[in-house]
Amino acid sequence: MQTPWHCQTSDDALATLISSPAGLTREEAGRRLAAHGPNRLQDKGRRGPLAMLLDQFKDFMIVVLVAAAVISGALGEAVDTVAIVAIVILNAVVGFVQEYRAEKAMEALQQMAAPAAVALRDGSPHNVPATDLVPGDIVLLEAGRVVPADLRLLEAATLKVEEAALTGESEAVEKDTAALPEQELAVGDRRNMAYKGTFIAHGRGKGVVTATGMATELGKIAAMLQETAEAKTPLQKRLAAFGKRLAMAVLVICGVVFAAGLLRGEEPVRMLLTAISLAVAAIPEALPAVVTIALALGARKMVRQSALVRKLPAVETLGSVTYICSDKTGTLTLNRMTVEEAQVDGRCGRVDELGLPRWQESAATGLMQRPPALFLAALAVSNDAHPDKNGELLGDPTETALAALAARYGLTRGELEKLLPRVAELPFDSERKCMTTIHRLPAGLASQSGLAGARFLALTKGAAEALTERAVTVLLASGLQPLDRPALLAAADGMAADGLRVLGVGYRLWAELPAAMTPETMETELTMLGLAGLLDPPRQEAAEAVRLCRSAGIRPVMITGDHPATARAIARRLAILADGAGVVTGRELAAMPPADLAARVEGIRVYARVAPEQKLDIVRALQERGHYVAMTGDGVNDAPALKRADIGVAMGLTGTDVSKEASAMILLDDNFATIVKAVREGRKIYDNIRKFVKYLLTTNAGEIWTLFLAPFLGLPIPLLPIHILWINLVTDSLPALALSAEPAESDIMDRPPRRPDESIFAHGLGAHAIWVGLVMAAVVLGLEAWLLNTGAAHWQTEVFTVLCLTQLGHVLAIRSEEQSLFRQGLRSNLFLLAAVAVTFGLQLATIYVPFLNQVFRTVPLSPADLGMTVLLSGVVFVAVELEKWVKRRRSRRRDARR
Numbered sequence: 001m002q003t004p005w006h007c008q009t010s011d012d013a014l015a016t017l018i019s020s021p022a023g024l025t026r027e028e029a030g031r032r033l034a035a036h037g038p039n040r041l042q043d044k045g046r047r048g049p050l051a052m053l054l055d056q057f058k059d060f061m062i063v064v065l066v067a068a069a070v071i072s073g074a075l076g077e078a079v080d081t082v083a084i085v086a087i088v089i090l091n092a093v094v095g096f097v098q099e100y101r102a103e104k105a106m107e108a109l110q111q112m113a114a115p116a117a118v119a120l121r122d123g124s125p126h127n128v129p130a131t132d133l134v135p136g137d138i139v140l141l142e143a144g145r146v147v148p149a150d151l152r153l154l155e156a157a158t159l160k161v162e163e164a165a166l167t168g169e170s171e172a173v174e175k176d177t178a179a180l181p182e183q184e185l186a187v188g189d190r191r192n193m194a195y196k197g198t199f200i201a202h203g204r205g206k207g208v209v210t211a212t213g214m215a216t217e218l219g220k221i222a223a224m225l226q227e228t229a230e231a232k233t234p235l236q237k238r239l240a241a242f243g244k245r246l247a248m249a250v251l252v253i254c255g256v257v258f259a260a261g262l263l264r265g266e267e268p269v270r271m272l273l274t275a276i277s278l279a280v281a282a283i284p285e286a287l288p289a290v291v292t293i294a295l296a297l298g299a300r301k302m303v304r305q306s307a308l309v310r311k312l313p314a315v316e317t318l319g320s321v322t323y324i325c326s327d328k329t330g331t332l333t334l335n336r337m338t339v340e341e342a343q344v345d346g347r348c349g350r351v352d353e354l355g356l357p358r359w360q361e362s363a364a365t366g367l368m369q370r371p372p373a374l375f376l377a378a379l380a381v382s383n384d385a386h387p388d389k390n391g392e393l394l395g396d397p398t399e400t401a402l403a404a405l406a407a408r409y410g411l412t413r414g415e416l417e418k419l420l421p422r423v424a425e426l427p428f429d430s431e432r433k434c435m436t437t438i439h440r441l442p443a444g445l446a447s448q449s450g451l452a453g454a455r456f457l458a459l460t461k462g463a464a465e466a467l468t469e470r471a472v473t474v475l476l477a478s479g480l481q482p483l484d485r486p487a488l489l490a491a492a493d494g495m496a497a498d499g500l501r502v503l504g505v506g507y508r509l510w511a512e513l514p515a516a517m518t519p520e521t522m523e524t525e526l527t528m529l530g531l532a533g534l535l536d537p538p539r540q541e542a543a544e545a546v547r548l549c550r551s552a553g554i555r556p557v558m559i560t561g562d563h564p565a566t567a568r569a570i571a572r573r574l575a576i577l578a579d580g581a582g583v584v585t586g587r588e589l590a591a592m593p594p595a596d597l598a599a600r601v602e603g604i605r606v607y608a609r610v611a612p613e614q615k616l617d618i619v620r621a622l623q624e625r626g627h628y629v630a631m632t633g634d635g636v637n638d639a640p641a642l643k644r645a646d647i648g649v650a651m652g653l654t655g656t657d658v659s660k661e662a663s664a665m666i667l668l669d670d671n672f673a674t675i676v677k678a679v680r681e682g683r684k685i686y687d688n689i690r691k692f693v694k695y696l697l698t699t700n701a702g703e704i705w706t707l708f709l710a711p712f713l714g715l716p717i718p719l720l721p722i723h724i725l726w727i728n729l730v731t732d733s734l735p736a737l738a739l740s741a742e743p744a745e746s747d748i749m750d751r752p753p754r755r756p757d758e759s760i761f762a763h764g765l766g767a768h769a770i771w772v773g774l775v776m777a778a779v780v781l782g783l784e785a786w787l788l789n790t791g792a793a794h795w796q797t798e799v800f801t802v803l804c805l806t807q808l809g810h811v812l813a814i815r816s817e818e819q820s821l822f823r824q825g826l827r828s829n830l831f832l833l834a835a836v837a838v839t840f841g842l843q844l845a846t847i848y849v850p851f852l853n854q855v856f857r858t859v860p861l862s863p864a865d866l867g868m869t870v871l872l873s874g875v876v877f878v879a880v881e882l883e884k885w886v887k888r889r890r891s892r893r894r895d896a897r898r
Contacts, residue, residue, distance in 0.1 A: 004183050006180045024137055029132070029137065032135065042213065139151055140204075141194065152207055158202060160396065161201060162201045172397065195218065201396070257271075257707050258271050261275075314647045317628065318679045326558055327560060328558050329561075341495055343530050346476050359373065360410075371529060378461065379532065381422070381437070382435075393407075402534075422438065428462070433466040435460070438517070438522070439458075456513055461504065464488075466504070471506050488531070506526035542672040550575075558576055558607065561586075563608065584607050594617075615640070628647075632649040643662040688741075698776070701774075706718060713785070723800045737831075738834070738836075741832065793859070797858040806875070807876075814880060818884050
């Protein structure tokens, strides 16, 4: 087995690749290109647009709807046929668009490849297409370029690489060339490697190509993205199961109704038409449209709340999630390094609590005797960060954070360099872990400060332990004092334990600069000024979002490529991690058998130094435990997990195109709190879909019970086929669609997430449909029996009208599971109120419009008869309101017992 590249020395890597520092010859590069193939990400065979479109018609519900359209056409019901066909086409188009857009994830990933590279060919540098690079090529790197392939570094001069898109690290990584002893290192810890798709932030370097195309780390992610199947949403699963069960039940019942009619002596042709009409009416052809409209309304509302939904079912899915697996950098944090704590003038604490002074020009003469002022001045002037035309600081994230702190107190590099001009510098080096800038002191400054003879000020900043080794004194307000190294290191360790990156700042005064300004001469006998502890801080709104997730029964989990100490600090601040709880690292995860991960995954809250394939493992483990998982992220490394999760949520501002294309939802403001709003919207949408299903089932049950029981009670079939189709058309359309506009119920975010295996019939929905359907049938059949007994000629018109209007009373009553309609108020959903009014008007038209009397075989009713039908129709409304009253009493008793 080959030794990992990061464990090999530069010479060993060149030998393994049969290369040299001079690179390859053009002939050899051509041979290797033919053997290895171009340096590009390969597409997996994809289906064409036509195949995607045809796939949309394979769903069982769609097949049933097509059959319903055929039956309606056979009956001559053109309106019903057109409506069903339109719904089927709409559903197919929506599904096709969603799938087609999802396929773009791979294309976005390919665009991250560098278009060109500088490689040594025949011993001299040449611009070559990045796609022509081969293993063994020597590539030159410089600031501003994208790394074109995976490289083992041969040279690194102050080289820093931004790897956030690949590893999740918010800070540019300092690179060197030394071989690393540990074989099992995470990508972010391989300091002698540079990877395809990352960005050179600073310095220059040279590396030998170790992998190209799909063999690179970026290619491995691409392969995972291609192989990862998108999970069906909870809504899709529930509606598929509901549609199959309902369609099967309806077909059986229609067969029984047809047989019962024949046994009673009804005309066979009429009974066949009745059974077919009942089947058409009972099949939920409006369901896909209602669901699509409900999701579209939710998506439209969420765009106004900075959440862009790419796949409509994702809106509802968020209402089902039990875990939110969130990236740290840029999602829970600001993705901006900030100085959180400092140690200066013998005091240590948060920056805001130290009382650091604001800069005043009049205080310049006392600068060398005021430790806090000199500390801030050093952060500002010994710094390469610079503002752009808009005043935003540009440069290394650490330096911009230090410069931003100094600027808060009125010190900027531009102003201070007029007082302390830079005359020389010793750049940062990863081996000595510090840098030094040398500044000329104004003649009056040193003399007035009692430091006559000092002409130059050398400012050194770097790792706390490196500065402590080089310092001998410390500057306090009382003057120079011997350095207490153990106390200073203890302060640094305390900051590091809180997840902060700790830098030390020191200085030395010179009368004359030495002839050889080297680290050995300039960075010794320093005077310590203080320590700065830096962190990418959590978003202020993220803490509240995490709290709301917990109250809604959703468990937030942090999965990051960052250091464990940093991850622990952020997680504790956000209350994701309890005191004393541990952090699981990628290395521990790699050594953990799948059975152990499955057993522990529900209790782990923070993962650090995690590789992309491990994020997938975590999501899968949670899903195998029966959970619905939301995954947030912004990097390329997040894309496979975003696609595999039940819902992938990408960041809109900082997210890569790859992560956005692989996701179902994009947060336009990168605000974790927006997810909580989406959860609320998702739960509301599912509630409204359940209300529609309850309404639909009850409506169908009332019709089925009426037609099924009439023959057994010795009554003629009460409705004509046209009556059944009309009731289906007017009651299953406008009122059902209006239910999608119902506002959220008051306790929607106080409930736990729905159980992943929960049926859409849960919480008494099925029982409600059965008993209310029986009440409808009892009212209708009771009225029919009474009218036939009295010899009323218009009995069928009244029965037809009562069955239609009882459903309008029912739709008003089921707007809430427990709350009374009188407490909700009719005006809280004006769309539904209008739908009920329009439907009522249409039903009156079938009674009182002469032309429609002929179509529907109805007769005008007297005011007394119409009043009686309206009164009888209210029985169902009263019955459902009584059911809700009983539920409210039970809830109050339950709460009292608690």
